[in-house]
Amino acid sequence: MYTYRPIDQRIVDERVAEFRDQTQRFLDGKLSEDEFRQLRLRNGVYIQRHAPMIRVAIPYGLLSSTQLRTLAHIARTYDKDYGHFTTRQNIQYNWPTIESIPDILADLAKVQMHAFQTSGNCIRNTTVDHFAGLSRSEVADPRPYAELLRQWSTAHPEFLYLPRKFKVAFTGDTDDHSAMRFHDIGLRLKHDDSGNDVFEVYVGGGLGRTPVVAPLVRDNLPAEDMLTYCEAILRVYNLGGDRKNKYKARIKIQVRQMGVEAFRAAVDEEFARIQKGPLHLTQEHIDVMKASWKAPAFATLDDEELVNVDASDAELGFRRRNLTLHKQPGYVAVTLNLKDTQRAPGDATSAEMDAIADLADKFSMGEVRVTHEQNLVLPHVEQRTVSALFAALVELGLAESNAGTVEDLICCPGLDFCNLANTHSIPLSKTIIERMQSEEKREAIGPLKLKMSGCINACGHHHVGHIGILGVDKKGVEGYQILVGGEAGEDASIGRWIGPALDADSAVDAIEAITDHYVAEREDGETFLQFTKRVGHRAFHDVVYKKDDDAETQGGAA
Amino acid sequence: MNAHIIDRALAADPYTFADDAPAELANVVLSLDEAERVKDQLASAASDGHDVGVRLQPDDDVNRVVALLPHIALVECHFPTFMDGRGYSHARLLRDKHGYQGALRAAGDVGRDQLHYLQQVGFNWFALREGEDADAALAGFDTFSVDYRDPVTRPKA
Numbered sequence: 001m002y003t004y005r006p007i008d009q010r011i012v013d014e015r016v017a018e019f020r021d022q023t024q025r026f027l028d029g030k031l032s033e034d035e036f037r038q039l040r041l042r043n044g045v046y047i048q049r050h051a052p053m054i055r056v057a058i059p060y061g062l063l064s065s066t067q068l069r070t071l072a073h074i075a076r077t078y079d080k081d082y083g084h085f086t087t088r089q090n091i092q093y094n095w096p097t098i099e100s101i102p103d104i105l106a107d108l109a110k111v112q113m114h115a116f117q118t119s120g121n122c123i124r125n126t127t128v129d130h131f132a133g134l135s136r137s138e139v140a141d142p143r144p145y146a147e148l149l150r151q152w153s154t155a156h157p158e159f160l161y162l163p164r165k166f167k168v169a170f171t172g173d174t175d176d177h178s179a180m181r182f183h184d185i186g187l188r189l190k191h192d193d194s195g196n197d198v199f200e201v202y203v204g205g206g207l208g209r210t211p212v213v214a215p216l217v218r219d220n221l222p223a224e225d226m227l228t229y230c231e232a233i234l235r236v237y238n239l240g241g242d243r244k245n246k247y248k249a250r251i252k253i254q255v256r257q258m259g260v261e262a263f264r265a266a267v268d269e270e271f272a273r274i275q276k277g278p279l280h281l282t283q284e285h286i287d288v289m290k291a292s293w294k295a296p297a298f299a300t301l302d303d304e305e306l307v308n309v310d311a312s313d314a315e316l317g318f319r320r321r322n323l324t325l326h327k328q329p330g331y332v333a334v335t336l337n338l339k340d341t342q343r344a345p346g347d348a349t350s351a352e353m354d355a356i357a358d359l360a361d362k363f364s365m366g367e368v369r370v371t372h373e374q375n376l377v378l379p380h381v382e383q384r385t386v387s388a389l390f391a392a393l394v395e396l397g398l399a400e401s402n403a404g405t406v407e408d409l410i411c412c413p414g415l416d417f418c419n420l421a422n423t424h425s426i427p428l429s430k431t432i433i434e435r436m437q438s439e440e441k442r443e444a445i446g447p448l449k450l451k452m453s454g455c456i457n458a459c460g461h462h463h464v465g466h467i468g469i470l471g472v473d474k475k476g477v478e479g480y481q482i483l484v485g486g487e488a489g490e491d492a493s494i495g496r497w498i499g500p501a502l503d504a505d506s507a508v509d510a511i512e513a514i515t516d517h518y519v520a521e522r523e524d525g526e527t528f529l530q531f532t533k534r535v536g537h538r539a540f541h542d543v544v545y546k547k548d549d550d551a552e553t554q555g556g557a558a
Numbered sequence: 559m560n561a562h563i564i565d566r567a568l569a570a571d572p573y574t575f576a577d578d579a580p581a582e583l584a585n586v587v588l589s590l591d592e593a594e595r596v597k598d599q600l601a602s603a604a605s606d607g608h609d610v611g612v613r614l615q616p617d618d619d620v621n622r623v624v625a626l627l628p629h630i631a632l633v634e635c636h637f638p639t640f641m642d643g644r645g646y647s648h649a650r651l652l653r654d655k656h657g658y659q660g661a662l663r664a665a666g667d668v669g670r671d672q673l674h675y676l677q678q679v680g681f682n683w684f685a686l687r688e689g690e691d692a693d694a695a696l697a698g699f700d701t702f703s704v705d706y707r708d709p710v711t712r713p714k715a
Binding site for chain 2: 007010011014015018022030031035038039121148151152154155156157158159161162235238239243273274277278279284285287288289292
């Protein structure tokens, strides 16, 4: 893991002091509501439906057990004893008071954490493939570069008041787990023919009202130019992005309106000017940063049989679905699902966070990962200890073996917390989990990503779910539109609507009908996405709406 | 009255803004359009030792002011709202790309909580918005003691 240098600590401490002063001036009536709003947003503080909410950054999705215990402490001390892990490697607390937020930030700073720029129209928390540094299909570990980018973007004076928010994601994997092509900038680290670190740079992806798969704007960007190239992109965007209409203000619209060629030319012109300027990275910068990301001290082990072992059915299900092979022989990454009928997806209590921190110390070299699918991962588990870990997870009620299944859905906070939502995402997610929760269904359906948003802003990434659900307002009644065929990683694609909005009960029926149809009609080894491409989204319309259409025909309405 | 801070000290503003260029150009700030219209006068005012400033709005193309730089003593970037960040990039381009070393003023919706960042991109003069406490604002320059964009902050052996 990266450990703060004195200079990193100083910057975080100075930020806490800045915000403490701003909060005090606001409470004293010396800072207007409007201005304080912009300042608090840049420290992750929203005013939600019920109370302030603070969103804490988990840079590159990486936590030490000590940091996780601090997150538990914050939940216990300042909130209602739980936190909510989001789709962007953040944790949100929904119930703190404004007065307590500077203290929360100070507690975070003690363990090298912060809430810098986790909201507002600025460069947001840098996210990274949650299997970075351990995936067997990874070419190179992008996290040293992500930290260099995090530092560059932190309190960057020129880019604190952009036309709109700006999100950057990294992967170093041929099998992207970061949804890189749905970010404002997506960076894929790879090696060129000579073995040098280079990047594919994708610009202008995003979800929201206008989902776009980011086009490749630059290939084989030398690593030494990473910051200067990003600076050039941001300058072109800051000056040229739409500031009149917030729905056209993301860089994806600028890229689309200029055209990729013209956008690339504008960036290249600025890049050529600043390429050898102060942001140019020397090999020393890169080497020293890489050295501070040393791999943990792994034992020399061999891979073991993981699935065909003598264990309970529950453990076998867990082994089949919740383990990911580690680059280091003899190790696995273990996914702990924060998805069950007892919680909102992504929620964890203080006690659970403390317990997971203990498990991280015992089984995973003190490290935890946070995924954009709202789960936690113990990244460095010895394969020979999986049974012991599973037993410990059963004790904690965290042994749900549904990783990667329909039940492992992601969803936004919805109308229970959010001012913008049309629908209650959380109760629907619980109903879906209840309906789909069986070993039989998990095995029959296999991996399938369900993503659900409570409104068009798409915080639950519904466009890129294999099945997506969008909450809409149907003349004052909560409705749910269903999409199929989206994908966030490799083969990035945007789902298509299968028909008009349904009520909540019918939406749950529809999920079951869609998965039943897939199971019944798929060819051997065909994934849901392959199946969807083959049969087309219209086939799902017929399955889901068939009864209605028949009824309408009989009634003469067709 | 708007308070002015120049190079971190309270100061008086010698300029007035004029929609139409007066016959004698001295201590006056003009819009970019107006300054371009009287470009020849700018040159003679400069040779007479008179100071003229040009106000850049966020929508203005910063390249247009470049031709005027030899004849003017002040560039003002106007912030209709502090949330419009284009003036920050204008300042950076004027300083770094066009080598402008003269007075660079941030005006409009400019408050204490922007001063540190405005200073970092090259502004040295701040026309604070109405009602802003200028003495208190002087504390707003030292938010961070280091800047991550500076290569000295990068990891070294």
